[in-house]
Amino acid sequence: MSSIDLFSIATGSSEPIYRQLIEQVRRFVAGGQLRAGDELPSVRELSQALALNPMTVSKAFSQLEAQGVLERRRGLAMVVAPQHARAQPAAERAELLRPTLERAAAEASQLELSAAQALALFKTILREGNNP
Amino acid sequence: MNALTSAMSMTLNARSPDPAPTAALTGLHLAYGRQTVLDGLNWALLPGQVVGLLGRNGSGKTTLLEAMLGLREVASGSIQIFGEPVATLSDAALARIGYVPQQSDLFDWLTPTQMLDYFKSFYPRWNDAKVEGLLSKWNIAPGKTIAKLSGGEQQRLAIIRALAHEPDLLVLDEPVASLDPAGRRDFLRELVDQVLNRGTTVVFSTHILSDLERVAFNIAFLSAGRIALQAPLDELMETTCRVSGPVASVQALLQSRGLVALRSTALGGGRQQVLARCAADAQPPGSQGEVRVEAVTLEDLFMGLTQ
Numbered sequence: 001m002s003s004i005d006l007f008s009i010a011t012g013s014s015e016p017i018y019r020q021l022i023e024q025v026r027r028f029v030a031g032g033q034l035r036a037g038d039e040l041p042s043v044r045e046l047s048q049a050l051a052l053n054p055m056t057v058s059k060a061f062s063q064l065e066a067q068g069v070l071e072r073r074r075g076l077a078m079v080v081a082p083q084h085a086r087a088q089p090a091a092e093r094a095e096l097l098r099p100t101l102e103r104a105a106a107e108a109s110q111l112e113l114s115a116a117q118a119l120a121l122f123k124t125i126l127r128e129g130n131n132p
Numbered sequence: 133m134n135a136l137t138s139a140m141s142m143t144l145n146a147r148s149p150d151p152a153p154t155a156a157l158t159g160l161h162l163a164y165g166r167q168t169v170l171d172g173l174n175w176a177l178l179p180g181q182v183v184g185l186l187g188r189n190g191s192g193k194t195t196l197l198e199a200m201l202g203l204r205e206v207a208s209g210s211i212q213i214f215g216e217p218v219a220t221l222s223d224a225a226l227a228r229i230g231y232v233p234q235q236s237d238l239f240d241w242l243t244p245t246q247m248l249d250y251f252k253s254f255y256p257r258w259n260d261a262k263v264e265g266l267l268s269k270w271n272i273a274p275g276k277t278i279a280k281l282s283g284g285e286q287q288r289l290a291i292i293r294a295l296a297h298e299p300d301l302l303v304l305d306e307p308v309a310s311l312d313p314a315g316r317r318d319f320l321r322e323l324v325d326q327v328l329n330r331g332t333t334v335v336f337s338t339h340i341l342s343d344l345e346r347v348a349f350n351i352a353f354l355s356a357g358r359i360a361l362q363a364p365l366d367e368l369m370e371t372t373c374r375v376s377g378p379v380a381s382v383q384a385l386l387q388s389r390g391l392v393a394l395r396s397t398a399l400g401g402g403r404q405q406v407l408a409r410c411a412a413d414a415q416p417p418g419s420q421g422e423v424r425v426e427a428v429t430l431e432d433l434f435m436g437l438t439q
Contacts, residue, residue, distance in 0.1 A: 012341070
């Protein structure tokens, strides 16, 4: 399976592109879409597919390697590290949502929304389902 | 310096920790009449860097790129490309430069094939396969008179011309202004290929920030006739923040955390908003009490740094 289609990046964000890539890989590994031994696209493939500077992609891969998420196999291919054989428990996966939700919580308080109002909106969005 | 020794010195430079710059501009002054455009500008492009040049309309981006290539005379200052003074560049050095001007005057009575054949005669190296491939991929009729091509097609042709001789330094002035989003993506892919396959040094100006974010690892801001700041975009986004709140509290936070104000805006009611930057190895503080600290986008940086 080619994992190249898993990736997408957003421009105009306050999150640098290399960090978007890091967070995506961490989520896919946590959720089990990428598992131990799965090969990632090469820097060349990913930078061409997304039209990104290769240094941005290799910076993301290097940091994922330092974090123990990926390993560098002989040659240049990066694979998911062996300890990530299965999806993480839901509680750990939920932690990965924390930064996004913290931002949302800060904005909700700036908008003077109550917890109930913000949660109702979040529930609606979840129900609307797999929107991009 | 012949092509072989220059290629060797490039290789050596690429390995040394402090490589000789591909282009080095020092103390440039240039004025149109009484209007100062370049005011003691210093700038260096290192081998393999992809640098996005940002500046407001009329800030002198085109003038700067033209001066860098020796196409516009400066009042004072020094410009070296591949270690040679730009005014007396050798043929070998000239052959290593590719340029896409903002306004392309592409011999519009010729056909693309005729024009490209003409340019081919000037260069020791010419990648016919690449030219053929791009003409066909980008749907440019090789036998149609250039004058009859659309603005976007002419721009693509200018890009093909600049890539055909596989330059080591590629200078692009608003290369995508008349391309649609699909055309811009094609162009960006081509640029990524150049960087991957040849380690080309690239400098390009554009107002399309999303393109810049994708391919420019470094961003240079031209403001008041100087490069106000050049840094990796990731680092800029991670070290710059927008701080807002009551003036006294904002100033106290800036001072206590060693943040340098890049631009301040009064908000009224005794409040202000400051675009501020911390040291490269530090992180901006979190929001505290009445003072809000937020992350910034490239657009925020553009607004703050290209005054």
